[in-house]
Amino acid sequence: MDFELDETQRLIRDTARKFARERVAPGARARDRDEKFPADLYREMAALGLLGVTVPVELGGSGAGTVSYSLAMMEVAKVCASTSVGMAVTNMCGELIYRFGTDAQRQTFVPRLTSGQAVAGAFALSEPHCGSDAAALRTTAVERGDRWVLNGTKQWITSGAYAGVIVVWARTAPAANKGISCFIVEGGSKGLHVGRHEDKMGLRASNTVALTFEDCEVPVDNLLGKEGDGFKLAMIALDGGRIGIGSQACGVARAALEAAIAYAKERTAFGHPIGDFQALRFFLANMATEISAAELMTWRAAAKKEAGVPFSREASMAKVFCSEMSNRVCDKAVQIHGGYGYIDEFPVERYLRDARVQTIYEGTSEVQRVVIARELFKGARP
Numbered sequence: 001m002d003f004e005l006d007e008t009q010r011l012i013r014d015t016a017r018k019f020a021r022e023r024v025a026p027g028a029r030a031r032d033r034d035e036k037f038p039a040d041l042y043r044e045m046a047a048l049g050l051l052g053v054t055v056p057v058e059l060g061g062s063g064a065g066t067v068s069y070s071l072a073m074m075e076v077a078k079v080c081a082s083t084s085v086g087m088a089v090t091n092m093c094g095e096l097i098y099r100f101g102t103d104a105q106r107q108t109f110v111p112r113l114t115s116g117q118a119v120a121g122a123f124a125l126s127e128p129h130c131g132s133d134a135a136a137l138r139t140t141a142v143e144r145g146d147r148w149v150l151n152g153t154k155q156w157i158t159s160g161a162y163a164g165v166i167v168v169w170a171r172t173a174p175a176a177n178k179g180i181s182c183f184i185v186e187g188g189s190k191g192l193h194v195g196r197h198e199d200k201m202g203l204r205a206s207n208t209v210a211l212t213f214e215d216c217e218v219p220v221d222n223l224l225g226k227e228g229d230g231f232k233l234a235m236i237a238l239d240g241g242r243i244g245i246g247s248q249a250c251g252v253a254r255a256a257l258e259a260a261i262a263y264a265k266e267r268t269a270f271g272h273p274i275g276d277f278q279a280l281r282f283f284l285a286n287m288a289t290e291i292s293a294a295e296l297m298t299w300r301a302a303a304k305k306e307a308g309v310p311f312s313r314e315a316s317m318a319k320v321f322c323s324e325m326s327n328r329v330c331d332k333a334v335q336i337h338g339g340y341g342y343i344d345e346f347p348v349e350r351y352l353r354d355a356r357v358q359t360i361y362e363g364t365s366e367v368q369r370v371v372i373a374r375e376l377f378k379g380a381r382p
């Protein structure tokens with residue numbers, strides 16, 4: 001077991017850290033307040049290889065593996081969770097097309113994602129009536145000549161109004177899981193309508209919209225994977241995506257911890273810095289310990305994925321632990337700030353709002369527990 005980062009991992013982490021500090025952090029508060037989507041930052045991020053950390057260099061990525069990806073996500077999330085979620089989804093779409101696409105699909109769509117030409121990628125699985133129960137989706141795709149014709153509505157699509165490349169799941173046959181297929185749809189396609197931007201509690205600079213497909217035609221060649229394999233592809237992508245959200249949660253929690261330590265050193269009460277009070281010192285000690293455990297769980301899942309061995313259970317464990325940890329840590333950071341934690345002058349209120357969705361998207365905490373328990377009942381090592 002080696003706890004040291006290799007040269008590539010260190011390079012990616014340092015690149016992401018510098019970019020996050022210098023370019024992402026300065027506008028984070030204003031973007032959150034104004035709900036401003038960070039399109040320019042994605043273009044800059046692309047130039048650094050951060051929109052395709054795990055895809056090969058020939059396709060415009062960094063070819064650096066999942067641990068590097070996790071490190072990069074943590075750095076960006078630490079300064080702006082909104083920016084990190086779009087980064088996560090773009091990486092996820094690029095990797096999915098790289099892994100399951102035809103040569104033509106890889107050459108056409110992956111470089112658009114990694115170069116920032118597409119601005120961002122979007123992952124369109126959830127629908128208004130179903131999120132956890134993705135196999136109940138109702139969007140249809142019917143083959144007509146050399147086209148697939150899509151009809152239906154997707155809900156909660158991150159970066160949906162801006163994404164140049166959208167991976168869409170649709171029903172091609174009645175069977176629940178096996179009737180679902182996956183398609184690559186270009187942003188701006190005829191028949192693709194972008195719904196209103198959701199007014200969210202957190203991640204306010206991230207764009208979240210419904211996408212409606214009305215006789216939206218895509219070339220037959222844009223079927224990703226085999227017909228009927230869509231559900232399997234979604235589950236594979238989400239396993240990896242959970243490492244991304246676990247990393248995001250760790251980044252946000254670390255930001256909250258650092259803010260809380262700084263505040264505890266400065267604020268005085270009863271003639272002492274509040275950081276002298278044992279109650280708060282214990283809060284901080286617990287926060288730091290939980291973050292450290294969460295990071296290790298995330299990197300373990302990432303290392304397994306990178307090694308090509310099964311990692312679903314580890315990814316779900318990391319996701320559920322990191323996201324719940326992040327909510328606890330951000331809540332405590334607000335508590336340590338007292339009344340100042342509740343106003344937007346200090347960043348911890350944003351961290352808490354941003355953390356909240358982490359137990360919901362990319363599979364709720366309950367769904368992660370379903371996955372973990374299923375593995376246990378299959379006889380996996382507890």
Ligand SMILES: Cc1cc2nc3c(=O)[nH]c(=O)nc-3n(C[C@H](O)[C@H](O)[C@H](O)COP(=O)(O)OP(=O)(O)OC[C@H]3O[C@@H](n4cnc5c(N)ncnc54)[C@H](O)[C@@H]3O)c2cc1C
Nearest residue numbers: 123124125126130131132156157158360361362363364366
């Ligand atoms: C900001 C944001 C961004 C998002 N981005 C995307 C995106 O880019 N692409 C995309 O496809 N989706 C996206 N989503 C959707 C997200 O993945 C879903 O909201 C999530 O999967 C939960 O689905 P749901 O909202 O339909 O809740 P439901 O599935 O209706 O769940 C409601 C409650 O029931 C519980 N529940 C459901 N099934 C079970 C079960 N079997 N056992 C125990 N409890 C259960 C859930 O845990 C939850 O507490 C996003 C959501 C948000 C809020």
